[in-house]
Amino acid sequence: MDFDVLIVGAGSAGLSAALTLGRCRRRVLLADGGAPRNAPSPAVHGFLTRDGVQPAKLLALGREQLAPYPTVEVHELKITKLHKLAHGFRAEGTTDQGHAWAGTANRVLLATGVDDVLPALPGFRELWGTGVLHCPYCHGYEVRDQPLAVYGRGKAAVGLALLLTNWSQDIVVVTDGPGHLTDYGRQRLRQHHIGLRQEPVARLVGGPGGTLRCIEFTDGSYLERTAVFLHAPQEQRSALAADLGALITSKGAVWVDKNAQTSIPGLYAAGDTTPGQQQALIAAAEGSKAAICLNEALTKEQVMQHKRTAC
Ligand SMILES: Cc1cc2nc3c(=O)[nH]c(=O)nc-3n(C[C@H](O)[C@H](O)[C@H](O)COP(=O)(O)OP(=O)(O)OC[C@H]3O[C@@H](n4cnc5c(N)ncnc54)[C@H](O)[C@@H]3O)c2cc1C
Incomplete structure (x- = not known):
């Protein structure tokens, strides 16, 4: 050998x-x-x-x-x-x-x-590791107390949003279409003052240094956030x-x-x-x-x- x-x-x-x-x-x-x-x-x-x-x-x-x-x-x-x-x-x-x-x-x-297999939407790959983050233990501290989003659906998205409440109190779950959330899931989001947007997403818009500026929806509306977390x-x-x-x-x-x-x-x-x-x-x-x-x-x-x- x-x-x-x-x-x-x-x-x-x-x-x-x-x-x-x-x-x-x-x-x-x-x-x-x-x-x-x-x-x-x-x-x-x-x-x-x-x-x-x-x-x-x-x-x-x-x-x-x-x-x-x-x-x-x-x-x-x-x-x-x-x-x-x-x-x-x-x-x-x-x-x-x-x-x-x-x-x-x-x-x-x-x-x-x-x-990591990222959503095929403009902005995800470009901002990966800076404005698009995968793990609160790795990056949560750097974006503490900032307006954050969680991209995902169902139980996994609710779980990640709840986990993030330790780092920020301003969190919105963005499901990019029907969120497949149970009544219990929705109730838990409400209890922790976590927002919910179910409109389809068009793209992520970046800011300086690879940060996230906003999430733009297909209806033309947008949500200002400094980072989005997802479990890809x-x-x-x-x-x-x-x-x-x-x-x-x-x-x-x-x-x-x-x-x-x-x-x-x-x-x-x-x-x-x-x-x-x-x-x-x-x-x-x-x-x-x-x-x-x-x-x-x-x-x-x-x-x-x-x-x-x-x-
Ligand atoms: C954006 C991002 C940020 C992160 N930030 C943190 C952080 O702040 N703190 C933290 O603890 N963790 C962080 N992580 C997680 C961390 O990157 C991984 O847990 C860690 O890299 C795993 O180490 P590994 O050696 O298993 O794999 P990797 O680091 O991915 O290394 C695998 C290596 O194998 C090589 N390889 C693959 N196939 C072959 C082949 N056929 N022949 C030869 N070589 C091959 C690859 O090229 C690569 O160099 C982050 C992850 C991501 C995606």
Whole structure:
């Protein structure tokens, strides 16, 4: 095998896993095929000791701190295919120079993240990460006490609006057509003085620095807001797990057991790609945990091999 572990994806989860495995003196290839999920955002909030750091700076620091570990290689390499071998994996990919690459690894860790699927309306993509926000824990403090909107329908929109009342008392739920709200949902919005607009939305109008100025409806009316929150549907950033036949949850995440292993022996996953809360610090912790599980599985394998040879 060329490597003990191939880590696919060098966001918070992948970098953190590489650090732990480098410290275990494992031969690691960390393959990165592009920008992290939060690339459009000006800052990473809530990351212990790095609150407010630029996303690219956080990852650059992570890469810098891998440099002292000689068994860790980092490459700009998009992994396009994984083949399960009798023992380990064969991977194929394309470098950032467009060259084909292939190699083998005893184990693979997927830290490939997710993509957010934004509404196909003008303004959402343009203001993503600045005026269009996904998470109050990441950005709520920055827009505290400001006029906010929640874009969405049904129970999920009511839940997000109620959650936001901790940051602002001026919230309007914008359902962009019939809101599919229950009587109970409407009652809860009223109780918390949360407004409701069900007219179809035409577009979001931006202000200076990527902020939101207003939400414009198709009837020509508009609602002035400084930010809109939404829980966008997500897609896996890579199909590698699904292509290998790994179990995917009903919510589209890559299933893992308590040792970060997917349903495919030897294939591990960490970070946003797996179920659970999605934050950079959580992804980093999951990457570190997966690395410990990987190192222990590899150690166990070595000990068994040694025992067999000795016999
Ligand atoms: C707009 C926005 C703002 C956010 N703000 C915050 C915040 O303030 N605080 C916070 O804690 N969290 C924030 N988050 C959440 C945070 O971005 C994620 O939780 C975190 O990035 C997850 O880390 P990850 O390593 O799992 O995935 P990612 O950071 O998305 O990294 C995955 C990496 O895998 C690479 N990759 C994918 N497929 C392949 C492949 N086939 N081959 C090679 N490489 C591949 C990708 O290019 C990427 O570099 C924000 C998210 C968004 C969308």
